[in-house]
Amino acid sequence: MPITSVTKDAEALTMTVVSDFSVPVQRLWDAHADPRQLEKFWGPEDWPATFTRHDFHPGGRSHYWMTGPDGTRAAGYWEFLAIDPGRSFEVTDGFADESGTPNPEMPQMRLRLTFAETPHGSRLTSTSWFNSTEDYRQLLEMGMEEGLTSAMGQMDAVLEDLSSFAAGRGAQTQMLTDTKVRISRIIRGTPEKVWQAHRDPDLMRRWLLGPDGWRMRECQLGEKVGESYRFVWEREEDGSDSFAFFGELKELDAPHREVTTENMEGMPCPPNINEQTLTPVHGGTLLTVVITYPDKETRDIVLGTGMADGMEASYARLEAVLTASSRS
The missing domain is CATH 3.30.530.20 (START domain)
Incomplete structure (x- = not known):
């Protein structure tokens, strides 16, 4: 005791x-x-x-x-x-x-x-x-x-x-409720640098790609609360199989917290709510995303697509981008 x-x-x-x-x-x-x-x-x-x-x-x-x-x-x-x-x-x-x-x-x-x-x-x-x-x-x-x-x-x-x-474990997924999921990962870099990598379209095109073989064709960011955003990806090889996510920026408190809605284009369902926080810890920045889905069925469908693996691939690239920038 x-x-x-x-x-x-x-x-x-x-x-x-x-x-x-x-x-x-x-x-x-x-x-x-x-x-x-x-x-x-x-x-x-x-x-x-x-x-x-x-x-x-x-x-x-x-x-x-x-x-x-x-x-x-x-x-x-x-x-x-x-x-x-x-x-x-x-x-x-x-x-x-x-x-x-x-x-x-x-x-x-x-x-x-x-x-x-x-x-x-x-x-x-x-x-x-x-x-x-x-x-x-x-x-x-x-x-x-x-x-x-x-x-x-x-x-x-x-x-x-x-x-x-500790840093280096990759993204972890935790079920908080039937509709809430928490994704956590320590990124080697300061909260300010991790934040900037989420607010700079040129940087985002370098890391926010999910699994290998994709590129970001469009990166429209919402700069102020109430503004919309839209991201479009396509096959790196031939530009086929494009898909898009869009939503609205609901909260912005640099460099700590960002809240957005999220819809996949062409999917007629209520939006997810994504709450991202950045916290300095030993080894870098603890990046946490709490995702609230409209229902359990939607949660299970999205997780079943391999979303968490795609997020880890992106975060690994983000870490590499930040490491390279700190050396230059």
């Missing part, structure tokens, strides 16, 4: 949990920056978490729910107030519905996690500030202390499993 102390102060309306780990600070930080890792320890042991959004930057948001042994879900959100990379981050932490909309009937609090180097590894200090004595009592009675200590107790196993979350 990594927890070294739990201090509750009813007068100051705070609770502080201190935990020590035998890993470098960066490893501990990355475990909180990466939703794949957060899901393995955030919340009580018998209430695993699912993060459907994790924008790890000031002004960003996280949406998650925890699922109990009987299938009951308890949802929450974070709103990132401040981030000092590698040292601390602070959020508003509250209850929500499964879409991430805050529940005004439940208390919220301010939570700060501080990361520090120690002679034997790193220390994590979690400090919670409550808005009132009533909130303080209610949240403690609901098991907040037990939940935090259980979460910290699960972290050692996650921190030891470095290989599952």
Whole structure:
């Protein structure tokens, strides 16, 4: 058990949990920056978490729910107030519905996690500030202390499993719900460079190609929220078998988050929603795309086309493009 102390102060309306780990600070930080890792320890042991959004930057948001042994879900959100990379981050932490909309009937609090180097590894200090004595009592009675200590107790196993979350593993696909899929990959390069490679048509034509044998014939980008985009690919050999995707730019927050709709031209079905986030981690940038399909059937059809393999082929090219540009 990594927890070294739990201090509750009813007068100051705070609770502080201190935990020590035998890993470098960066490893501990990355475990909180990466939703794949957060899901393995955030919340009580018998209430695993699912993060459907994790924008790890000031002004960003996280949406998650925890699922109990009987299938009951308890949802929450974070709103990132401040981030000092590698040292601390602070959020508003509250209850929500499964879409991430805050529940005004439940208390919220301010939570700060501080990361520090120690002679034997790193220390994590979690400090919670409550808005009132009533909130303080209610949240403690609901098991907040037990939940935090259980979460910290699960972290050692996650921190030891470095290989599952390291650069070089390729794109990983996770089913979050019947309609949501998360694609994750660490790209060797900074978030700014990865972002630029998604906003520069000349660069996109070099890497966004899917399997070998295709070229991008058209690359029309939406520059502002509300504008449309359209990409067209064709066989590299003879220009045959062309296909196109189009959609609308719904959110743009450089270099962290981009949200678009996506339709395949000629397919009469509702659009997908693609939410892409870029987060700096050890080894480069964690690129995460959460895709929301209109229904499970559409999800299964799209995944059955080999989409994930095509995305990995493109991301491998992207990494090569960024590596080549850094050497020039």
